[in-house]
Amino acid sequence: xxxxxxxxxxxxxxxxxxxxxxxxxxxxxxxxxxxxxxxxxxxxxxxxxxxxxxxxxxxxxxxxxxxxxxxxxxxxxxxxxxxxxxxxxxxxxxxxxxxxxxxxxxxxxxxxxxxxxxxxxxxxxxxxxxxxxxxxxxxxxxxxxxxxxxxxxxxxxxxxxxxxxxxxxxxxxxxxxxxxxxxxxxxxxxxxxxxxxxxxxxxxxxxxxxxxxxxxxxxxxxxxxxxxxxxxxxxxxxxxxxxxxxxxxxxxxxxxxxxxxxxxxxxxxxxxxxxxxxxxxxxxxxxxxx
Amino acid sequence: xxxxxxxxxxxxxxxxxxxxxxxxxxxxxxxxxxxxxxxxxxxxxxxxxxxxxxxxxxxxxxxxxxxxxxxxxxxxxxxxxxxxxxxxxxxxxxxxxxxxxxxxxxxxxxxxxxxxxxxxxxxxxxxxxxxxxxxxxxxxxxxxxxxxxxxxxxxxxxxxxxxxxxxxxxxxxxxxxxxxxxxxxxxxxxxxxxxxxxxxxxxxxxxxxxxxxxxxxxxxxxxxxxxxxxxxxxxxxxxxxxxxxxxxxxxxxxxxxxxxxxxxxx
Numbered sequence: 001x002x003x004x005x006x007x008x009x010x011x012x013x014x015x016x017x018x019x020x021x022x023x024x025x026x027x028x029x030x031x032x033x034x035x036x037x038x039x040x041x042x043x044x045x046x047x048x049x050x051x052x053x054x055x056x057x058x059x060x061x062x063x064x065x066x067x068x069x070x071x072x073x074x075x076x077x078x079x080x081x082x083x084x085x086x087x088x089x090x091x092x093x094x095x096x097x098x099x100x101x102x103x104x105x106x107x108x109x110x111x112x113x114x115x116x117x118x119x120x121x122x123x124x125x126x127x128x129x130x131x132x133x134x135x136x137x138x139x140x141x142x143x144x145x146x147x148x149x150x151x152x153x154x155x156x157x158x159x160x161x162x163x164x165x166x167x168x169x170x171x172x173x174x175x176x177x178x179x180x181x182x183x184x185x186x187x188x189x190x191x192x193x194x195x196x197x198x199x200x201x202x203x204x205x206x207x208x209x210x211x212x213x214x215x216x217x218x219x220x221x222x223x224x225x226x227x228x229x230x231x232x233x234x235x236x237x238x239x240x241x242x243x244x245x246x247x248x249x250x251x252x253x254x255x256x257x258x259x260x261x262x263x264x265x266x267x268x269x270x271x272x273x274x275x276x277x278x279x280x281x282x283x284x285x286x287x288x289x290x
Numbered sequence: 291x292x293x294x295x296x297x298x299x300x301x302x303x304x305x306x307x308x309x310x311x312x313x314x315x316x317x318x319x320x321x322x323x324x325x326x327x328x329x330x331x332x333x334x335x336x337x338x339x340x341x342x343x344x345x346x347x348x349x350x351x352x353x354x355x356x357x358x359x360x361x362x363x364x365x366x367x368x369x370x371x372x373x374x375x376x377x378x379x380x381x382x383x384x385x386x387x388x389x390x391x392x393x394x395x396x397x398x399x400x401x402x403x404x405x406x407x408x409x410x411x412x413x414x415x416x417x418x419x420x421x422x423x424x425x426x427x428x429x430x431x432x433x434x435x436x437x438x439x440x441x442x443x444x445x446x447x448x449x450x451x452x453x454x455x456x457x458x459x460x461x462x463x464x465x466x467x468x469x470x471x472x473x474x475x476x477x478x479x480x481x482x483x484x485x486x487x488x489x490x491x492x493x494x495x496x497x498x499x500x501x502x503x504x505x506x507x508x509x510x511x512x513x514x515x516x517x518x519x520x521x522x523x524x525x526x527x528x529x530x531x532x533x534x535x536x537x538x539x540x541x542x543x544x545x546x547x548x549x550x551x552x553x554x555x556x
Binding site: 152158163169174 | 368388455
């Protein structure tokens with residue numbers, strides 16, 4: 001019994017742990033979506049976290065906890081800087097601006113060859129990520145986000161998502177809350193990047209490009225943003241799907257695109273939709289707050 | 291009585307279009323005042339200027355003597371101005387209680403540690419806010435539906451919810467943009483009573499309304515806006531007999547303003 005568990009872990013530990021980092025990524029974009037913003041920079045923030053921490057552990061001998069902190073702080077700081085001018089954009093313009101930013105990050109990584117290894121990537125990153133690091137990260141992030149949802153900040157996010165003007169006239173600092181969602185989302189994406197980089201021991205700029213951005217979005221849209229469980233569920237499905245359909249692995253991006261289109265068309269609120277489930281079960285909604 | 295809100299020579303142009311020209315008016319503390327005028331006269335623009343959604347081209351807007359110019363909408367709300375909208379803007383995906391709680395945002399004074407670990411300060415503040423939200427809903431006769439989704443409310447009830455939500459910001463001045471539009475006469479009478487009660491609790495109310503019976507019955511002072519200019523100001527009796535007002539509304543001099551609301555609405 002124990003032996004077979006060991007074998008399973010030996011084969012699948014990377015997959016199981018990548019479910020955790022995928023959940024973190026889905027939760028990172030959930031934050032901006034729950035505030036009504038379609039920001040597509042999370043892959044880039046993941047990359048910033050991954051590179052920052054890897055360079056620190058490899059070249060400067062930083063201890064892992066400090067590298068994690070830096071890998072979260074760096075993308076949050078970058079988010080703060082680019083958020084100032086871009087968060088006032090709405091809808092598709094914000095998506096375009098953040099996508100362009102992602103491309104800039106990718107090109108900077110390729111050009112800054114001396115630090116980042118350029119297009120060839122960084123090899124030999126110490127494998128410092130333990131399984132419990134990932135578990136702890138997911139639990140802590142879920143806890144923080146759950147507390148936010150049940151507070152005035154969560155209500156402010158939802159108000160901004162529904163009607164920005166009305167939210168402002170309720171005394172809510174709309175720009176401040178958007179910035180909080182954006183920067184916190186960036187920190188969580190950075191955390192996923194750090195854990196992932198120190199798990200796979202290699203990172204390259206192509207991992208944090210447009211495809212990854214769409215994949216992160218697909219996870220969260222698939223799962224739905226009505227609860228915290230939705231993004232986690234979406235992250236798990238999108239990560240497992242290519243493993244289950246091995247022969248289609250080359251078409252991963254196609255599958256993601258297809259899922260995105262189908263969900264938007266037929267299940268716009270995502271798979272995990274408590275309101276819909278309660279309606280089906282004949283129960284009444286009690287609201288986000290207790 | 292002192293003036294709570296003052297507009298001094300306020301103009302607003304959109305390109306070459308002069309939507310408001312030299313508008314001056316004052317709302318006295320503790321009163322119910324009204325702003326009336328034909329469609330397109332610029333009434334809602336006046337509210338948008340007061341609440342900071344638009345800056346005036348020229349002129350000054352002040353609350354209790356302090357200018358509101360250059361402040362962002364949420365800062366103006368915090369200074370004590372709350373409003374409702376002509377086209378209802380409640381948060382439809384939230385419950386009634388949550389809608390009102392959103393209005394209490396800045397009155398919930400707990401920090402990040404408090405909310406993260408559900409400290410007593412957080413729990414006490416949230417409990418107080420919930421009690422207050424239920425009280426405000428009861429003012430508007432909505433307390434029985436506190437946990438319903440706002441989207442499921444009738445039109446009239448949505449308007450009342452918007453008032454409860456505006457009151458949650460603890461304003462000194464409440465701006466109502468056509469509070470009875472789309473309501474039937476029973477709902478209008480009820481709302482009239484509720485608005486008088488709100489005034490009785492010390493709030494100052496300034497409303498835009500087309501329903502003449504409603505405005506004349508509630509307001510102590512009325513300003514009339516026509517083509518972006520104030521053409522009359524006074525108590526209901528003065529407004530009703532003002533020849534310019536009669537002309538603006540009816541286009542004829544021999545008709546009376548005290549007609550049924552439906553006719554004026556058209």
